[in-house]
Amino acid sequence: MPNSPLQIEDIFSSKLRVKILKILWQLCEVNVSEIARRLRVNHKTTIEHLKLLEAEGIIQHKTFGRIRLYRFNEASPKTKAIQRFLEAWELAEKGQK
Amino acid sequence: MPLYCSVFEDETKLDINYIPSKLLHRESETRFLQEFFSFLLRTPEKMAQRVILTGDVGTGKTVLSQRFGIDITREARQREINLHYIHVNCREYRGSLFLILQHLVSVFHPNFPKRGYSAEELLSIILQILDEQNAYLLLALDEFDSFIEREGSEAVYKLSRLQEARIGKSQRVSLICILKNIAAIERLDASTRSTLQSNVIRLENYSKQQLVDILNSRAALAFKPLAVPEDTISLIADLALCENGNARFGIELLWRAGKYADGENLDSVIPECVRKAVSSIYSLMQKSDLTRLNTHEKLFLLGIARFFKENEKAYATLAEVEQAYAIVCEEFNTKPHTHTQLWKYLQTLSAIGIVKKSVSGTGSRGRSSLIYLPRISANELEKELTSMLEKEDAQ
Numbered sequence: 001m002p003n004s005p006l007q008i009e010d011i012f013s014s015k016l017r018v019k020i021l022k023i024l025w026q027l028c029e030v031n032v033s034e035i036a037r038r039l040r041v042n043h044k045t046t047i048e049h050l051k052l053l054e055a056e057g058i059i060q061h062k063t064f065g066r067i068r069l070y071r072f073n074e075a076s077p078k079t080k081a082i083q084r085f086l087e088a089w090e091l092a093e094k095g096q097k
Numbered sequence: 098m099p100l101y102c103s104v105f106e107d108e109t110k111l112d113i114n115y116i117p118s119k120l121l122h123r124e125s126e127t128r129f130l131q132e133f134f135s136f137l138l139r140t141p142e143k144m145a146q147r148v149i150l151t152g153d154v155g156t157g158k159t160v161l162s163q164r165f166g167i168d169i170t171r172e173a174r175q176r177e178i179n180l181h182y183i184h185v186n187c188r189e190y191r192g193s194l195f196l197i198l199q200h201l202v203s204v205f206h207p208n209f210p211k212r213g214y215s216a217e218e219l220l221s222i223i224l225q226i227l228d229e230q231n232a233y234l235l236l237a238l239d240e241f242d243s244f245i246e247r248e249g250s251e252a253v254y255k256l257s258r259l260q261e262a263r264i265g266k267s268q269r270v271s272l273i274c275i276l277k278n279i280a281a282i283e284r285l286d287a288s289t290r291s292t293l294q295s296n297v298i299r300l301e302n303y304s305k306q307q308l309v310d311i312l313n314s315r316a317a318l319a320f321k322p323l324a325v326p327e328d329t330i331s332l333i334a335d336l337a338l339c340e341n342g343n344a345r346f347g348i349e350l351l352w353r354a355g356k357y358a359d360g361e362n363l364d365s366v367i368p369e370c371v372r373k374a375v376s377s378i379y380s381l382m383q384k385s386d387l388t389r390l391n392t393h394e395k396l397f398l399l400g401i402a403r404f405f406k407e408n409e410k411a412y413a414t415l416a417e418v419e420q421a422y423a424i425v426c427e428e429f430n431t432k433p434h435t436h437t438q439l440w441k442y443l444q445t446l447s448a449i450g451i452v453k454k455s456v457s458g459t460g461s462r463g464r465s466s467l468i469y470l471p472r473i474s475a476n477e478l479e480k481e482l483t484s485m486l487e488k489e490d491a492q
Contacts, residue, residue: 065214065218
């Protein structure tokens with residue numbers, strides 16, 4: 001895990017991380033297995049990406065027994081920026097259609 | 098001229114899921130609920146309560162609970178108490194504790210995974226959620242009978258004694274158990290019964306006048322002014338009374354009658370619309386009921402059908418149907434039977450359920466029997482009887 005904050009290119013350089021951000025944008029709150037299922041990757045890989053995003057303060061999780069639910073960390077300015085970007089992208093896509 | 102005219106102003110007010118802002122004739126039951134759960138607005142953390150709401154179909158159990166739930170959560174919000182009212186129909190969840198708890202969790206976390214844990218784990222997850230949000234849950238378990246049937250004592254015990262393993266923590270979950278027959282509770286073991294049985298609110302069946310009031314208030318919301326005559330409301334109330342004072346049946350019948358009025362492009366819901374509506378709800382009257390009648394019983398019944406076909410009335414007096422019967426007898430070249438005999442025929446028809454009798458209220462001289470058709474349209478009945486009588490004549 002790097003100590004210095006990740007650069008924007010580090011976050012967006014991974015297709016899986018971008019997909020995770022999109023999933024959270026669409027569903028608000030999701031458990032690890034569901035994210036893994038949607039990414040079509042294994043549990044371990046999913047957790048690695050989630051941990052990285054969480055370490056950056058972009059997402060957070062809550063544990064209920066054996067279930068871990070991930071969501072955006074609404075208090076983070078980086079999260080706000082990503083959400084605004086995803087929203088604008090969605091609107092642009094709709095506009096093109 | 099508009100292409101489509103309707104007697105309805107807003108038919109959603111007759112929907113089964115509509116919750117009126119005020120419930121008629123359930124004031125004392127509402128007050129009981131307020132008393133039982135008043136602690137939720139003062140010291141919700143200090144106690145939890147369990148109340149049973151019981152009564153026949155259509156006595157307003159569900160709507161009473163839902164109205165109360167809306168009102169108490171609004172009041173709690175004003176007092177900055179985080180109270181959630183959740184209404185669960187146990188039958189929709191096949192009476193399963195697991196599925197019900199899963200639904201509860203999904204109210205707070207809609208994407209919570211559907212598999213991978215037990216009912217016990219779900220219970221502790223719900224309590225964790227409520228603790229974290231400092232929230233309180235008033236859980237209404239409708240059709241509680243199906244829950245008892247599927248899960249038995251243990252699950253009910255678990256739900257009703259949630260707090261016992263949480264000594265020193267805030268109380269979080271109160272219950273309203275809604276069931277038709279309190280006898281279902283008898284199936285539970287003694288200790289589970291004792292946790293439930295102390296607070297029982299029984300909803301009595303509605304009387305005719307109460308049904309009239311309820312139907313009038315819904316009609317005022319759902320229909321255009323003057324679209325539903327007094328007679329129509331009274332007929333529906335009588336029919337709902339025959340169904341043990343089932344207001345839900347009456348409201349559905351009112352809606353259906355409105356649809357028949359629209360279908361025939363009428364500007365009001367006449368009693369014949371009600372009769373057509375009711376015959377569409379019930380299975381059509383069995384022909385065998387009619388074939389068992391003797392000729393004069395059939396002629397008398399045909400007279401009744403003709404009377405209602407020709408008059409936009411819901412009720413007829415014996416004198417009125419006697420006149421109609423005399424004309425029918427003339428048509429079939431038969432000498433009419435006497436008044437006493439006709440009274441006997443009326444008893445027979447009433448016992449079979451083809452016609453019903455209602456006692457006239459105030460406004461008319463004395464108290465006389467009023468006759469009405471409870472389950473079949475006058476048109477259909479006339480057609481059926483005419484063809485039977487013509488066949489008999491030909492033989």
